Amino acid sequence: MKKLYYDSAYLTAWTTEVKETAVREDGVFVVLKETVFYPNGGGQPCDFGIVNGIAVTDVMLEEGIVYHKLESSLPAEGTVSCQIDWERRFDHMQQHSGQHLLSAVCRSLYQAHMLSFHLGSDYCTIDVDKPHLDAEQLNAIERVVNRQIATNHPIKSYFVTEEEANHLIQWHMLFSTTGCMINLSSYKKTSF
Numbered sequence: 429m430k431k432l433y434y435d436s437a438y439l440t441a442w443t444t445e446v447k448e449t450a451v452r453e454d455g456v457f458v459v460l461k462e463t464v465f466y467p468n469g470g471g472q473p474c475d476f477g478i479v480n481g482i483a484v485t486d487v488m489l490e491e492g493i494v495y496h497k498l499e500s501s502l503p504a505e506g507t508v509s510c511q512i513d514w515e516r517r518f519d520h521m522q523q524h525s526g527q528h529l530l531s532a533v534c535r536s537l538y539q540a541h542m543l544s545f546h547l548g549s550d551y552c553t554i555d556v557d558k559p560h561l562d563a564e565q566l567n568a569i570e571r572v573v574n575r576q577i578a579t580n581h582p583i584k585s586y587f588v589t590e591e592e593a594n595h596l597i598q599w600h601m602l603f604s605t606t607g608c609m610i611n612l613s614s615y616k617k618t619s620f
Contacts, residue, residue: 429494430462433475434585437521439464441511449502450495455486457495458502463487464512467494472524472547477512523552525583526573530554533572538565 429447432439448459458479467489468474474487479496486497502508524547531542531554540556561569 429459429492431494432462432464433466436464437517440514440517441509443507443509446502446505446508451501455497456499456501457497458508459493459495460508460510463494463496464510465494465496466517466520470545472520473549475512475517475520477510479510480508520547523547526577527552527554529576530569530573531556533569533576534558534561537568537572 432442442462442464444463445461446458447461450457450459460479465475465477465484465487466472467487469489475484477484479498480502482502483499484496485499488495488497527542527545527547531545534540534542534554534556538558538561540558540561543555543557544553545555546553
């Protein structure tokens with residue numbers, strides 16, 4: 429299965445083949461030859477959308493395979509047209525990128541390291557390892573983050589091995605447990 433969401437976060441519609449269908453206790457699922465549907469994980473909810481006009485209500489990654497939960501079943505074989513819910517995807521992209529930036533600024537200014545991140549439909553939370561940040565510190569974080577957003581830095585994502593990740597010392601590079609690295613490429617500590 430090709431995970432097209434790694435190649436282009438802006439791809440919204442594509443045609444592909446059905447690799448597998450499955451009816452499980454928790455619903456009807458399809459595995460596609462290529463997918464743009466981002467699965468649940470890393471604090472980010474999955475994409476929604478449609479496959480041949482049938483709503484995709486959940487997307488899960490299990491043992492490297494992306495399963496798309498559908499409202500009803502599809503034929504076992506054949507070509508399907510797919511489309512993601514772009515409004516939902518773009519909202520998640522903005523919030524997730526903002527979380528990386530906010531976490532980097534918190535760490536840089538006040539050594540407040542991110543402990544967890546939750547992106548929900550109504551709100552987003554970031555927990556840091558500082559029990560208290562006062563109003564002046566919060567205002568400073570907000571000013572720096574807003575200044576960085578205004579500069580519109582390009583965002584690149586790519587994979588590194590665990591060994592490579594351990595050798596990267598640039599503070600603005602953030603890693604997930606899967607080894608995917610997000611790099612706000614020109615965001616540097618000296619830009620404050």
